[in-house]
Amino acid sequence: MTDRLKIDIPVILPDVQDAGDSCVGRLIAELKGHVGVEDAHVAPMETGATTLCIHYDPNLIPLWRIRELAESAGAEITQRVGHLLWQMQGALHPRRARTIADRLRALPGVLEANANGAGVLSLEYDRAKTSEAAVRAELAKLDVRNVQPLAQPAPDEHAGHDHGPGEHGHSHDHGGLFGANSELVFALLCGGLLVTGFAIEKLVAGAPSWLPVALYMLAYVFGGFFTLREAIDNIRLKRFEIDTLMLVAAAGAAALGAWAEGALLLFLFSLGHALEHYAMGKARAAIEALAELAPDVASVRRDGALVELPVGELEVGDIVVVRPGERLAADGFVVAGQSSIDQAPVTGESIPVDKRPVADAEAARARPDLLDAASRVFAGTINGAGAIEIEVTRRAGESTLAKVVRLVSEAETRRSPTQRFTDRFERIFVPLVLGLAVLLLFAWVVVDEPFRDSFYRSMAVLVAASPCALAIATPSAVLSGVARAARGGVLVKGGAPLELLGSLEAIAFDKTGTLTVGEPHIRSVVPALGVTAGELMAVAVAVEELSDHPLARAIASDGRSRLEGETVPMATALRSHTGQGVSAMVDGEQVLIGKAEMFGENGFEPLSPAMEEAIAGLREAGQTSMVVRKGGRDLGAIGLMDTPRPEAAATLKKLRGLGIRRMIMISGDHQKVAESVAKEVGLDEAWGDLMPEDKVEAIRRLKAESAVAMVGDGVNDAPAMANATVGIAMGAAGSDVALETADVALMADDLSHLPFAVGLSRHTRGIIRQNLFVSLGVVALLVPATIMGLGIGPAVLLHEGSTLLVVFNALRLLAYRKEV
Incomplete structure (x- = not known):
């Protein structure tokens, strides 16, 4: 059963007087659109702050993403909810990481805890109920010490001091007798003792019979040390895991007097673990390499x-x-x-x-x-x-680099849909395996064989059926995929966006700044009868210099060259009319500048027939048109045009080659302008005349038909991106809002990076499928083989071999090539 959480986060919405403000509406719209957020509403508090109440599924959206989205919408999260992002003792086995997260999640006051095989721990907690010291104490009980904060965006009282890219907080004291290599050394000692004992038993005539057994017992100590620790932690959580099965099988072999086979089992299992740690560390090293890019x-x-x-x-x-x-x-x-x-x-x-x-x-x-x-x-x-x-x-x-390192590290702690499924599968499958083993213990009752043989077969089945490869199949691929994406200038926020991006068949693009360069220029100036072009531009420049909208900046910069000697007056009291235009006061009169649709609504007088004709002409020419009105008089219209990105057509062609069947441009511009740009870049569908809320509704319609991504700048398109299956922001480097709102961020302002992101995601999904096929296939092969008589030794050899195979298969993602 999936747990749902409800959390009240005190937030501050600057300059917001009441919960009915449009900023609050935007905040709620962005949050509610995201997968996993079931409801979001606000209520004012007596202190003057605002409580944001969110009902969400932590398996689908983490609290840190909710925090990001709220802050990107203008909210300042207060400090009641603490956030920790720590590096633990190097790379961990995913099962060990999961156990640590589960133990921490059971602490009172801990809202969320997630850990990954790279040793990164992400935790959210209520400061009123617990503290950082309590978390550290619980980690110490799990023999996790000397954790260090990862790069933080700013100093924070609960996360120690902040670390920039040149001052990383990675612990190199891993707490074991032999440091980071403790498990590998223990595994090799186990193997050495096993070989020595076997050699004495078979080759040394006259050696005391107890000596090989003593060496095998010592091998058990070294081979089972880390496995026993993990099993004890799991039993405390009332959970049977793979480590527990291995210990039961080894203990069973010892009970039969098959000490050598039991020691071999523990040797191969612990060696496999150690090699998996090494492999997971390779993926982690890709992120550490990012952190070390900046000089000291x-x-x-x-x-x-x-x-x-x-x-x-x-x-x-x-x-x-x-x-x-x-x-x-x-x-x-x-x-x-x-x-x-x-x-x-x-x-x-x-x-x-x-x-x-x-x-x-x-x-x-x-x-x-x-x-x-x-x-x-x-x-x-x-x-x-x-x-x-x-x-x-x-x-x-x-810095942007520090934010990327932090976000990638945090994202890697998030489980993908496939990983959540395999976790649930494991927790059902492991008890079934135990049940099957118990059943096979009594095979001697039905089959004419000694109890010893039935017991041995039961232990062999325990080994064969342990889904070790399944446990690591998905997290190793996600870790490698997210790391490779980051190295290629693409920030993917976790396993879910990575998998979802690879399953897409439809992508919606914003027009301005996404399919076009985002630098519109004035192409036409059409003054009304009795108005000079200089007069028209002087008023337009005065107002638009107060705005930072791309169209406003274009009018303000290009317009000065068209003043024809006119003086630019003073404009005041700028007000934005979302999706339509702006108004301001000039010379004591109201000036309106906006789309033709702005006029004739909301109390504004309709346009004159002459101005409607001028607008129609500009639109036929594929130009974005803006009307300028001062007082009750239309001064004229301005036509602007943005050029398509040079890489747009080639990018769309590559996306089709990757299996994206449907691509749509959505724009607030007039339908004819949208169609003109769409035709130029090679798109079949263009939806124009869309207000911001219409874009959200358009994405919802597309999403109802199939999974859809929304590509935009992450700022003006945030609500539409939030409602898409995957929100993709372009040009995110240097833009905090774009980094926060997107599920996937293309760091460069270059559309050609999108096929790399989609191709890598598709490749990651393919690797995950391959790993699942291998891990489940080996179990399906070994279980009947062991029932028919295959011994523990060959079973554990094939078992651990499949586990290493899926890990190194996942590491192939680190070498995924980016097409130029």
Whole structure:
């Protein structure tokens, strides 16, 4: 049965006076659209804050994603709900990680706990009911010590100090006698004792009979040490797992006097575990490599001198000097020098990007989120042949690279749908295996054979039926897939988006900034009768300079070259009319600038026939049209056009080749404009004239037919993305909102990275299917074979071989090639 949780999170909605505010509505719409969120509503509190009450399924959406989505919608989550993201003692076996998470989840006050084979622990807790110290104490009982915080976006009282990419919190003291290699050393000692005992028993004439048995017993100690610890933890949780089955089989072999076979079982099982840890560590190393991209020190101008400082001491506003060939230490913008920068470590772009200084440092400092890509730089990228100076806009722990490392590490703790299914299957299957073994104990009653033979067969079946490979089949593939995606400039937030992305047959695209470049320019100016083009543009520029909408920025920048000597008046009291346009006051009169559909509704007078005719002409030409009205007089219309992305047509062709059957463009622009762009990029379907709420409804309609992804910028498209099966944001590097709202984030502002993400996801699904076939197939083969007489030794050899096979099969994902 799936548990549903209800949680009240105190949030602060800045500048919101009541729960009926549109910001609250947007917050609820974004949350309720996500898979796993059953209901979301708010209620004001006496303190002035707002309580966000969410009913959700933690198996489908984690609390940290809810936190992200709430914050991206403008809410500031208060500190009652604590969040921990820790690195435990290196790579773990997925079953061990699951046991740790289950034990922590049972603590009072712990809302969610998840761990993975890479040793990452993600935990949410209620500060009023428990504390970080209580969590550490419980981990100590599980022999998990010296955990360290992973990279955090900002310092936080519950997570220790923050770690930037250059100051990682990875523990290298793993608590065992031989450190990180304890399990491998124990397994090899077990094997050595087994071989020695066997050699004495078979080759040394006259050796005391107790000596080989003593060596086998010692082999049991080393081979069963870690397995026994895991079994005890599981019994405390009232759960039978694979480790328990192996111990029962080994104990059964000892009871029969087959010490050598029991020791062989424990040797191969513990060796398999140790090798699995090594393999899982390879996937973890791919993420650690990301964290180590940023340098440890930076050359900074301080008080007129150039000094070397640790990256953790960099402050916003510092000027960092980057020499040719050096890695950049921080996010920021170029203030001096020109160079080309290899951004592949962060964005996955294969070609270095030319960088130049910002035209206006003050403006860049005031609005770093609107920085031009030609001046924006990221920590961890590599400078080319020119020396540059950058101004820091984010501290080390808040850089794009640090956020990616944190988000990927956190995402890897999330179980995919297949993994949840295999977990449930295991918990049913293991007791059935125990039942079958007990039944076979009494085979001697029916079959004419000694009890010893029936007992031996029962133990062999226990080994054969243990679904070890099944336990690791999916998590190893997800870990490798998420790590490979991150290395290619694609952030995938967990196993669920990874699997779902690979199952898609339909994708919806936003138009502006997704299929088009996102830099519209004025193509036509149509003044009304008696109005000059200069007068029209002066009023339009005055109002649009107050807005940061892409169309507004285009009018403000291009419009100045069309003023014809007119002076730009002062505009005040800007107000946005979502999806339609803006209004402001100029010279004491109201100015409206927006789509033709804005007029004739909400109390605004309809357009004049002449203006309607002008708008129709602009739309026929495929231009986005904006009407300008001052007071009660239409001043004219402005036609803008955005150019399709050069890579759009080729990208859509690749997606079709990957099996995406249906691709739709959804746009707030007029239907004819949408159709014009769709035709140019090679799309068959274009849905225009859509308000933000219409886009949400369009996605819901598509989703009712089949799984659908929504591709947008992650900001204006957030509600539609939230309602899609998978939300995909483009150009997420440097955009906190895009990183937070998306299930999948393409770090580069490049549509051609989408086929890589879809192809990798499809390949991951294929690897998972292969692993499930191998793991279940071996069980199906071995169970009847052991019933028919196959011994414990061959059974455990095939059993552990299949487990290693699925792990190394999953590691192939790390070598998945990205098409150029």
